[in-house]
Amino acid sequence: MSNRVGMLIVAAMALVLVGCAHSPQQLNVQPKVQVPLNPVARNQPVTVTVQDTRSSKVMGTRGGIYPDSSSLTITDQSIPAIRLQVEQSLRQLGFVVVAEGTPNANNLTVNLAELSYSSPADGAYVTQADIGATFAAEARSMNQRYNGRYSASAQHRFGYAPNQATNTKLVTEVMSDALTRVFRDPSIVQILQQ
Secondary structure: OHHHHHHHHHHHHHHHHHHHHOOOEEEOOOOOOOOOOOOOOOOOEEEEEEEEOOOOOEEEEOOOOOHHHOEEEEOOOHHHHHHHHHHHHHHHHOOEEOOOOOOOOEEEEEEEEEEEEEOOOOOOOOOEEEEEEEEEEEEEOOOOEEEEEEEEEEEEEOOOOOOHHHHHHHHHHHHHHHHHHHHHOHHHHHHHHO
């Protein structure tokens, strides 16, 4: 009798774990600019705007048997974390980040334009994730404007369904790569130096 009860408990716990394996995940991403930035500016003032302009806050699903219930989103703290990284990068370049509306200040706007995560929909097991991120940036000086789009992507294969910490790490890496491309673009820096 106790053997049967033990088996029932193990089976119930396995069902609970399987049910949780594909629950929605909210990722607290904190992308970083991954290259050293040389101070090339001369304390020019720059205002910063960072926004999430995606059409949907859901970046995709984790796949599995019930993909509709396994959505992936980023937390509300993610955009302020991106803004902080943009401001720190500008300071490393030698700019002075100032408040919106400061006279004679140039502006850098960085929008999170796309963020995607897709897994094959044809299986019960999550074996692959295709992750993509795109930032759209606009640098404005008093008489010039420059727009650019900066994308990165990665494909990862798994022998198991990735947990929230793993997905946070993988999405952060792709976003960091895309954000780094913004600051590798010499045209952004040139416009802001005017």
